[in-house]
Amino acid sequence: MTEQTQVSVSGLRRLQQALAAAGHRRVILVEGDREAARARIFSLLRQWSPAEGxxxxxxxxxxRAGLPHLAMAQYQRALGQEFSILVWDGWAGHSPDAFAALAGTLRAGGLLFWLMPELDQWRYFPDPDYARTGLDHSDEHPFANRLANMVGVDEAVLRLRPEDKGVTMPDDSEARKAGFRPGPTGEQQAVIQEIVRQGLGRRRRPLVITADRGRGKSAALGLAAAQLLKAGRERVLVTAPSADNTSTLFRHAAAALGNLLSEETAARLITTTGRELCFLTPQDLLSQQPAAEVVMVDEAAGLSVQWLKAILLGWPRVVFASTVHGYEGTGRGFSIRxxxxxxEETPQWRAVSLSRPIRWAVDDPLERLVSRMYLLAAEAPEPGMAGDVCIERWEPAEAEESVLSEAFGLLVNAHYRTTPADLRQWLDDPAAMTWRASIGGRTVGVLWAVxxxxxxxxxxxxxxxxxxxLRGQLLAQSLANHGGFPEAARLRTLRVVRIAVTESARRQGIGQRLVQAATAACQEARIDLLGTSFGGESGLLAFWARCGLTVVRMGLRQEVSTGEFPLQMLQGITNPGQALEERLRQRFASHWPLLISRHWDELDHDLLLAVGSSLPAAVTLGSDDQRDLANFAHGFRGYELTLPVLLTLSACEGVLSMIRKHPEARLWCRAVLQGWSWDxxxxxxxxxxxxxxxxxxxxxxxxxxxRRVEL
Structure with a gap:
């Protein structure tokens, strides 16, 4: 049974009360003329003046609406806050990451006013956010059309045109009778005790907490931090991608400490006995290395693996908390990496999770809609079946929702930070090409290229x-600018964005077959090069080398998401493509020795040697160099005098390949290539x-x- 709710201040207040009783949140889609829609919302909100919006x-x-402004690009600053009203002006742009994130800031009874064109126009709507990702050159947008179809059939979405007096409200009477009460759950209390036990317990036993948004993990961290200070811990440190992410944590900690507090700020609590809970940015935490018995990392998936590892090893007791299905880079990608x-480092680590929401009901309509729109719960399939593997070109924008979810789940698990924006890019980019591997109709592998x-x-x-x-020209632009060859932007390159194979189907050559299918397409279409760019890792380098690609560049700065240096690899397809590949390789090989000590002096030795051994020989040794080496080997010539020749030796054909297999490979890498001092x-x-x-x-x-190496 449905009822009509008047769109007035009193009507919306009654609506919020009813929703709060049911533990629900709702989207009110304000569709139609933009100016009329804004005028209607301005009028409502000026009379209403919601305190938290x-x-x-x-x-x-x-x-004009009397609400605090929140820039779409700065949505992460709002994480950890709670709102009762959120107005999203879709006419100004729709960032999938920001929308998914901010929907999680609404508490039970919350309303999300979404201003948009008519649903049948979404496919053609020139969203201002497209320019940020290079999608503004396409006339149609399948991802937006997919959202429109979902919103249009969702009975929980309240649809309002500017001229309407009311909206049709679905019957929530049964849910209201149940009487939702926000607050701690037994599950959350158990997690708090786990955190306290870890914080008071033995060293080197980190705790990892995972949960969907709204499950109370930040509150649990704050309550546990207060208990730890009461129990005698002198200092508990908190870090997160942003200080704003920890507002919920500090609010709950302050409430739990009550009159024990002598000093309180947004990022620091000090008790009457001098104990403290303090926030530090990850950069400050790692650079200052302050003493603390416990370190808590909230929104951990927003930090690179390198930073997380440094925090893990830097303090005796560390708690990591992360969102499982989230905008900031899914927690499952975080968990896997x-x-x-x-x-490897702390095999006695423990994992706990929170599954039941505390700020809204289990059957909340908004959470269900957002999860479906952005495939936040997409799971990689594990068919576990034998059979023939089918490799085929595939259009994700035309796929059934269940198949799309399987494929996107694979991409999520394969990459550290996959977000809703990646789903939009995949479906909407007219330059995208996808291949799918399946067994018995189930997805076992995906290759996405552009x-x-x-x-x-x-x-x-x-x-x-x-x-x-330019937007959307990652590899071509990098090789043209950083590599120094304009033809890298003139020639056509098919860049592999992501490739993933489900765990049960790995080591069967499916990944290589997907790459072979992409290579064949390049040959057929006379595309000059097949390439990829990824966070440097020895296993991935070996995979791409088996596929026929060679290293042509390594980035000078670590990627923010992974903390790894990007590696770029190519395979020339046409004659001009092959010529460019060889020129890039030769140039990189000649520059490589100088760059190591300046930019990659802490790079993993095996990766450094793998990259070096893949490069063409840059030099040969003369008779003078060979004499110096012989004298050094027999102890007659000093190390510092011989170091230039040792570096030259490293650039000779096949030398690093042999050194890489030697027990002293790490020492050679650190001392000779990376230039570490003896101290x-x-x-x-x-x-x-x-x-x-x-x-x-x-x-x-x-x-x-x-061994008579040819020098």
Whole structure:
């Protein structure tokens, strides 16, 4: 049974009360003429003046509505806050990541006013946010049309045109009778006790908490932090991608400490006995290395694995909390990547989870809609079945929702930070090409690629010179500008954005077959190059090398998401493509030795040696160099005098491949290639001192000479 709710201040207040009783939140879709819709909302909100609300759109419109302004690009600052009203002006742009995130800030009874064109226009609507990701050159947008179809059939969405006097409200009477009460659950209390036990317990037993948004993990951290201070811990430190992310944590901690507080700020609580709970940015935490018995990391999926590892190893007791299905880079991607670090460094780590929401009911309509729109709960399939593998070109925008969810779930698990914006990019980018591997109709592998380059010569020259930058040209632009070759932007490149194979189907060659299918498409369409760019890791480098790609560049800065240096690899398809691949390889090989000590002096030694051994020989040794090596090997020539020749030796054909398999590979990498001092090597445990290190390096050179390496 439905009822009509009047769209007036009193009507909306009654609506909020009814929704709060049911533990529900609702979207009110205000569709139609933009000016009329804004005028209607301005009039309502000026009379209503909700105490806790925000306007996502223009700052002027927020002021006219009497609401705080929230910039779409700064949505992360609102995490940890709670609102009763949220106005999203879709005419000003629709960021999937921001929408999914901010929907989670509404408490039970909350209303999300969504201003948009008529539903049948969404496919063609020139969303202002498209320009940010290079999607503004397409006339149609399948992702937006998919959202429109979902919103249009969702009975929980309240649809309002500016001229309407009321909205039709679905019957929530049964849910209201149940009487939702926000607050702690037994599950949350158990997690609080787990945190306290870990914070008071033995060292090196980190705790990882995962939960969907709205399950109370931040509140649990705050309540547990208060208990730890009461129990005698002197200092508990908190870090997160942003200080705003921890407002809920500090609010609950302050309430729990009550009259025990002597000082309270947004980022610091001090008790009457001098104990403190303090927020530090990840950068400050790692640079200052302050003493603390416990460190809590909230929104952990928003930090790179390198930072998380450094925090893990830097303090005796660490608690990590992350959202499982979220905008900030899904927690499952975080779990998969970080789990490897935990298993290696602290095998006695423990995991707990929160599944029941505390700020809204289990059957909340808004959470259900947002999850469906952005596939937040997409799960990679595990068919576990035998059979023939079918590899085929595939259009994700035309797929059934269940198949799309399977494929996107694979991409989520394969990459550290996959967000709703990636789903939009995949479906809407006209330059995208996808291949799907399936067994018995179930998805077991996906390759998503995008066509880049093919730019006019004058534009390519400007990009190479650093005068111009374009959206959606990651690899072509990087190789033209950083690599120094304008033809990288002129030639056409098919860049593999993501590739994933479900765990039960790995090690069967499916990934290589997907790459082969993409290569064949390049050959057929006369696309010049097949390429990829990814966070440097030895296993991935080996995979792409097996597929026929070679290293042509390594980035000088670590990626924010993974903390890894990007590796770029290519395979030339046409004659011009092959020529460019070889020129890039040769140029990188000649620049490589100089860049190592300046930019990659802490890079994992195996990855460094893998990259180096994949490069073409840059030099050969003359007779003078060979004499110096022989004298060094026999102990007659000093290390510092021989170091230039050792570096030259490293660039000779096949030398690094042999060193990589040697027990002294790490020492050679750190001392010779990365230029570590003897003090640094000794402090890092690489050698007992200069005498020990030199003896081991002399023995390695002697072995290389005895094996008659072609120098």
């Amino acid at each position: 925000a306007w996502v759109g223009s700052e002027d419109d927020a002021a 970080f789990r490897q670090v935990l298993d 066509l880049e380059g093919g730019l006019p010569a004058d534009l390519a020259d400007d990009i190479a010179a650093g005068k111009r930058r 640094r090597l000794r402090n890092a445990g690489e050698c007992r001192g200069q005498r020990d290190g030199e003896q081991r390096l002399r023995a390695l050179v002697s072995e290389l000479l005895q």
